[in-house]
Every structure is written in structure tokens, then in C-alpha cells.
Amino acid sequence: MEKKAFVTKEKVQEIAAKYPTPFYLYDEKGIRENAKKVYEAFSWNKGFKEYFAVKACPNTFIINILKEYGCGVDCASKAELMLAHALGFGEGEIMFSSNVTPAEEYIYAREIGATINLDDFTHIEFLDSLTGIPETISCRFNPGGYFSIANTIMDNPQDAKYGFTKEQIIEGFKILKSKGAKNFGIHAFLASNTVTNEYYPELARQLFKLAVELRDETGCDIRFINLSGGVGIPYKPDGEPNDIMKIAEGVHKVYDEVLTAAGMGDVAIYTEMGRFMMGPYGALVTKCIHQKHIYKEYIGCDACAANLMRPAIYDAYHHITVLGKENEPCDHKYDVTGSLCENSDKFAKDRMLPKIDIGDYLFIHDAGAHGFSMGYNYNGKLWSSEILLKEDGNFNLIRRAETPKDYFATFDCFDILDSILKE
Numbered sequence: 001m002e003k004k005a006f007v008t009k010e011k012v013q014e015i016a017a018k019y020p021t022p023f024y025l026y027d028e029k030g031i032r033e034n035a036k037k038v039y040e041a042f043s044w045n046k047g048f049k050e051y052f053a054v055k056a057c058p059n060t061f062i063i064n065i066l067k068e069y070g071c072g073v074d075c076a077s078k079a080e081l082m083l084a085h086a087l088g089f090g091e092g093e094i095m096f097s098s099n100v101t102p103a104e105e106y107i108y109a110r111e112i113g114a115t116i117n118l119d120d121f122t123h124i125e126f127l128d129s130l131t132g133i134p135e136t137i138s139c140r141f142n143p144g145g146y147f148s149i150a151n152t153i154m155d156n157p158q159d160a161k162y163g164f165t166k167e168q169i170i171e172g173f174k175i176l177k178s179k180g181a182k183n184f185g186i187h188a189f190l191a192s193n194t195v196t197n198e199y200y201p202e203l204a205r206q207l208f209k210l211a212v213e214l215r216d217e218t219g220c221d222i223r224f225i226n227l228s229g230g231v232g233i234p235y236k237p238d239g240e241p242n243d244i245m246k247i248a249e250g251v252h253k254v255y256d257e258v259l260t261a262a263g264m265g266d267v268a269i270y271t272e273m274g275r276f277m278m279g280p281y282g283a284l285v286t287k288c289i290h291q292k293h294i295y296k297e298y299i300g301c302d303a304c305a306a307n308l309m310r311p312a313i314y315d316a317y318h319h320i321t322v323l324g325k326e327n328e329p330c331d332h333k334y335d336v337t338g339s340l341c342e343n344s345d346k347f348a349k350d351r352m353l354p355k356i357d358i359g360d361y362l363f364i365h366d367a368g369a370h371g372f373s374m375g376y377n378y379n380g381k382l383w384s385s386e387i388l389l390k391e392d393g394n395f396n397l398i399r400r401a402e403t404p405k406d407y408f409a410t411f412d413c414f415d416i417l418d419s420i421l422k423e
Contacts, residue, residue: 063083
């Protein structure tokens with residue numbers, strides 16, 4: 001599959017004249033079309049809801065777009081819960097899936113009506129001692145062992161820190177029921193960034209069978225099953241993207257085979273597809289500001305790993321388009337780097353690209369999820385702006401770039417702040 005930028009060089013030049021690079025750019029048209037398709041795919045399930053993972057792209061403007069299509073939000077911290085509450089998400093629209101959870105976060109989650117998804121058996125007593133047990137509660141399941149599809153190992157749940165064992169979740173449901181819980185949910189995340197239409201159906205089969213067993217052994221009313229995230233995107237251009245229609249059809253088939261057959265045909269299906277919802281519809285746009293010719297050819301950008309850290313920490317591949325040179329031959333080998341004092345600060349290694357000149361704009365694909373949100377301030381690097389490319393071709397600033405004043409703001413209780421800002 002050929003990867004094409006959703007913006008032209010001319011439009012980027014127009015944007016950069018107002019908001020200098022680097023910046024994150026999001027494609028409103030793509031976001032809307034994808035959200036609509038997700039809901040169409042799962043329309044067979046009356047209770048279906050996508051709880052967008054806030055951690056993937058915590059921008060209020062983006063989340064409000066998704067909200068228009070019926071999405072809720074999945075939160076993992078108090079700050080994310082605060083954002084959700086401020087945007088008007090109410091009871092039934094916020095899933096709180098956290099781990100090693102501080103007391104204040106459970107208390108706040110209860111205050112705003114979030115559905116709590118417990119990560120650990122010991123948290124039953126912990127939550128009960130803080131707020132009591134709510135009528136609606138969910139538990140995260142970890143089956144242990146290896147998760148595989150057609151004899152191919154996808155991931156290793158037994159090494160993950162998350163979730164209840166099967167014995168714990170059975171006992172946990174009994175305890176929660178005795179403490180007043182009435183509506184139960186099951187959640188699991190067993191593999192990350194899967195690019196196969198078989199992941200959700202196979203995960204669903206495990207969870208649906210567990211749901212039937214839990215109902216039979218505990219008498220609990222299972223109201224929803226949360227398939228979580230894990231549905232990925234192909235970062236490399238030769239990858240075949242997931243087909244959400246086929247995925248949903250596969251889940252539907254298993255739903256009828258297991259749940260409907262067991263008299264549980266009214267259970268709602270939830271998802272938390274942060275990467276699938278946003279990954280392809282965001283990009284980091286940066287400009288070539290230097291070239292270096294030593295043992296290798298280097299392209300130096302005004303962005304760095306502080307803006308997009310996935311290549312540095314995971315050696316992850318992100319495709320790069322040199323805007324305006326899409327049709328030129330990729331006959332130059334480069335390392336594309338930033339300016340951090342870390343040799344891992346490379347967006348690409350030995351990448352074949354068209355000849356890059358100083359001033360060229362590079363469009364780094366598939367950064368719409370876990371891109372901006374994983375940024376940091378090492379070396380005093382400041383967070384970039386975020387721009388929304390509107391459906392009509394116009395563009396809006398949806399987060400301003402960080403300034404030195406922002407960076408030093410936590411010194412505001414000391415006299416040194418004024419001295420710093422005078423420099």
C-alpha cells in the first residue's frame with residue numbers, strides 16, 4: 001500500500017508561514033470518515049461504544065470530533081478524567097482503566113460517574129474502603145501464557161503487569177456482587193498493534209466464553225465486554241491495513257456462536273481503539289535545517305525525538321514523505337535526525353529518500369496516536385503546536401506551541417523564575 005501525505009507542500013508552506021515547524025497536523029476528513037465507519041461496522045450490536053483512549057491523542061478538539069460520532073473516552077489518570085469531565089462526558093461515557101491507582105483517582109472517578117475497570121484483585125477492598133463499590137463495575141482479565149492466532153504468537157500476557165487471573169476474576173465477581181455491584185463488565189488487552197483481522201474475533205471468543213462461565217459460576221449480570229485496543233495500523237508502506245468491517249463481522253460471528261447461544265445476546269460490546277482511530281490521521285511535519293556529510297549522510301530536522309519518541313525507544317518505523325518530491329526517485333540514503341544529545345534521536349536510519357535540500361518539508365506519517373502525547377522536555381526542548389486540517393482545506397490551531405515560560409512555570413514559587421525569563 002502506497003502511503004500518501006494528506007496535505008500538499010503548498011498547504012504546509014501556508015501553515016508554516018503562520019505556525020512555524022515542527023508541528024503536528026491532523027486530518028479532520030480522515031478522522032470523521034474512520035469514526036463513522038467504526039460505528040457502521042459494529043451497528044449489529046445495540047450497545048456498542050468506542051471509548052477513545054485519551055492517552056493516544058489528548059487534544060480536546062480531536063476528542064470533541066470523535067464525540068460527535070458517539071465515542072466515549074478511556075482514561076488512565078486523574079488529569080485525563082478531568083479533561084473528559086470538562087468536555088461534558090458523563091455517566092456511561094467514561095471508562096477508567098488504570099493500574100497502581102492512587103486513592104484520589106478512584107475517589108474522583110466515582111465523583112464524575114466514570115465506569116471503573118479494576119486492574120487488580122486487591123483493589124476491590126481498596127476501592128470499597130474509599131468509596132464503596134458502585135453498581136456498575138468492570139474487571140480486567142489476564143489469561144497468562146501466550147496469546148496466539150493460528151499458531152503465531154502475538155504477545156505474552158503472562159509477563160504483563162495488568163489484570164486478574166481467571167481464579168481471581170471469578171472470586172472477585174462474587175465479592176463485588178456481595179458488596180452491591182449489579183452490572184458487570186469484562187476487559188482485556190492481550191496484544192498491541194495487531195495488523196490482522198483475526199485479533200478481535202479471537203480475543204472476543206476468549207472473553208465471551210469467560211463471560212458465560214462467570215455468569216454460570218457467580219450469577220453476575222454481565223452487561224458489557226470491552227475488547228480494549230490492540231487493533232493496529234501498518235506503519236510500513238507494504239503493509240495491508242486492517243478491515244474494520246471484516247473485524248466486526250468476525251466478532252459478530254463469534255458473538256452469535258457463544259453469547260447468543262448461551263442466552264446472552266444483549267451484552268454490549270465496547271472498544272478502545274486509540275491507534276486505529278487516530279494513527280493514520282496525524283503527522284509530524286518538520287523542516288530540514290542542516291545536512292551533515294561524514295561516515296553517513298545525515299538530514300538534520302527542526303523536530304527531534306522529544307516530538308516523536310517512538311523511533312528512538314522502539315526502533316519503530318515511520319514512513320517519511322518529502323513534500324513536493326513525491327514523484328522523484330528514492331536514490332539517496334539518509335539518517336534523518338533531530339538535535340537531542342542522544343544518538344538514538346533518529347526518525348529514520350539508512351532510509352532511501354529523494355534528494356533532500358535544506359528547507360524541504362518532511363511529513364512523518366502515522367503519528368496521530370502516541371505521537372504528541374508521548375513527547376517530553378529533555379534538553380529543554382519545547383512541545384510543538386498542533387494543527388487541524390479542516391475538511392474544507394482551511395486549518396485551525398488546536399494547541400499552541402510551548403514557550404520558555406511554560407517550561408519554567410513550575411519555578412513560579414521561587415524568585416529565580418523572573419531572572420530566567422529576563423534572559
